[in-house]
Amino acid sequence: MAYCGNIRQEGCGKLERREKYRLFLYVLLIGSITALFICWMILIWEKIPGAIHIRAGIRQDLDLNVPVSGKLYKAPAETEDGAIPVTGMNAAVDAREAKTLSVDLAEPLTLYAEDIETYTMDLKLFGLIPFKTVNVQVINDKTLIPAGIPIGIYVKTEGILVIATGDFTGDDGQAKEPVGHLLKEGDYILKVNGREVEGKAAFMRQIEESNGEELVLTILREDQEFDLKVRPERNQDGEYKLGIWIRDNAQGVGTLTYLDENNSFGALGHGINDMDTATLMNLKNGSLYTTEIVSITKGENGTPGELTGVIDYKESNKMGTIEANTVEGIFGELNESAASHITTQAMPIGLKQEVDLGPAQILCSVGGAPQLYDVKITSVHLDHDNINRGIELQITDKTLLETTGGIVQGMSGSPIIQDGKLIGAVTHVLVQDPTRGFGIFIENMLIQ
Incomplete structure (x- = not known):
């Protein structure tokens, strides 16, 4: 009797384990189907432009x-x-x-x-x-003139950008942190005691000449403007400091994308971000200058290449003014002299639903006049979360590959042309494979 009871218990145990295993399989199956359905819905979502x-x-x-x-x-x-x-x-x-x-x-x-x-x-x-x-x-x-010429860029920020905060050793040997947690990386200092900040040098001079008196700073943080009070303290050299690192300008080399009939231009295909905070810089004013590409660092897997240009910030070298710095690029107006040197023919724009996979060209200068180079459109994202990466492309032109290794820094803004239409601009290089990169649809640059 006891033996039979043990057999029944073992049988019940096996049945219970079997039921649990079956339930686990059901849950796994339902979970897998749900995951596949969600992935499929995401793919459908991305195929439909917003x-x-x-x-x-x-x-x-x-x-x-x-x-x-x-x-x-x-x-x-x-x-x-x-x-x-x-x-x-x-x-x-x-x-x-x-x-x-x-x-x-x-x-x-x-x-x-x-x-x-x-x-x-x-x-x-x-x-x-x-x-x-x-x-x-x-x-x-709309018709636009694709440019493809290298440009020198200089922009001044609206106020002073805080790129970092920290402490320093005071004249009493103690650690000092006057701003504490009041200021954050990415803040803009617009005014001191109600007066607009004139630039980095002038701001630093105001701090040094404050004699430790309390200052009222007007701050812009994520579109919110407010005032806060700070009191500079002396460092070991007896100089008054706040314990912040600041910047009020940026410069670099890029490529002019297009020019319209009114000499208005678009360039880069992405905004100018601060190198330390990675935030879009608030523009006060800016200028384009002529630049000459003097050297090329070839891109390799894991290491992006670069076009190095010489920029002489003389008034006679000024090409135009930058009026907007946006996620979609920089925009402004060329002067008549600079516009007259762009001789390419105007062409219609291609809307994103008209972009096809396959052959295309980019227009850029890697020394000398702009030239067309062959590329292949490998993927089109009609509703990509990142507006600057709607187009995926690969460099196929042997001459360009031999010269640069693919897409390099400084080529941002190079026009992408397909079937006689301007469809976009190069924006990013894939670091692990410099022959591949991304572009923005031209219509996204036009709606800024």
């Missing part, structure tokens, strides 16, 4: 092949008559909602509008699950 630009008066195809559908209508702020005409097998007017069109992005779609307007596309996954809202902007067709 914003679509179409040219007024021109029919344009959109072939995303994704299982989403929804409604297309004029943006709420625009309540007057007319909806954007949509053609294609999947487009049908919704009779219940005036001026609203049904769209299905699983099928090719043709968009057409005559007026400059903004529309909204509300999309649902499988037509059921709210998924994404897309802004559709009708724009005038």
Whole structure:
């Protein structure tokens, strides 16, 4: 009897373990399916741009092949008559909602509008699950002159940028930290005692001549402006200090991307960030200067290369003024003399939905006049989280590879051209493989 009882207990134990194992497999299966579904949804999300630009008066195809559908209508702020005409097998007017069109992005779609307007596309996954809202902007067709010339860049910050804080040894031998936790890396000092800061040298002189009296600093931090009080203290040399490291300018070499009919320019394809804080620098003013490439450091796997240019900051070498420093690049106006030296022909822009995988070219100068070099577009991200990395490309031109090893620092802003259209600008190099890099769509540079 006891023996049979043991057999039954062993059998029950095996059955219980089997049930637990089966439950584990079910949970693993459900988890795997859920993970795959989420990954698939992310891929679908990235295939649908958050914003679509179409040219007024021109029919344009959109072939995303994704299982989403929804409604297309004029943006709420625009309540007057007319909806954007949509053609294609999947487009049908919704009779219940005036001026609203049904769209299905699983099928090719043709968009057409005559007026400059903004529309909204509300999309649902499988037509059921709210998924994404897309802004559709009708724009005038535009032509730009691709430049591809090297430029010297000099910018002054709006106020003084704090790049680090710390302590120092005072005249009594004790550690001093006057600003304590009051100031942070990335702060901008705009005013001292209500007066605008004139520059790094003038600010340092104010601190040294303060005689340890309390100062009121006006600070800009993440778009918030406020005042705080600090009291400079003496170091071992008897000089008054705050214990901060500051910067009020930046300079470097880049590439001019385009020029329009009004001599307005765009360059770099990304903003000028401070090298220490990695934050976008607040621009007070800036200038472009002529520069001559004097040496090239060839890029290697793990080590990016560089174009080294000589910049003479004389007024006679000034090419133009920088009026904006944004995530999408630097923008401003060239003077007539500089504009007259750009002789390339104007060409239409290519919108991001028109960019194809395959052959393209970049226009850049690695010594002498700008030249076209062959590249291959390897991937297109219509809705990349990083606006500066919508295009992935690879250098295929043997001459450029022999000269630079691929994409190097200083080539940021080099125009990317495909099928006779300006589609973007080079922005980054892949450090582990300098033959590969990224670019920004030209339309993103134009909406800054």
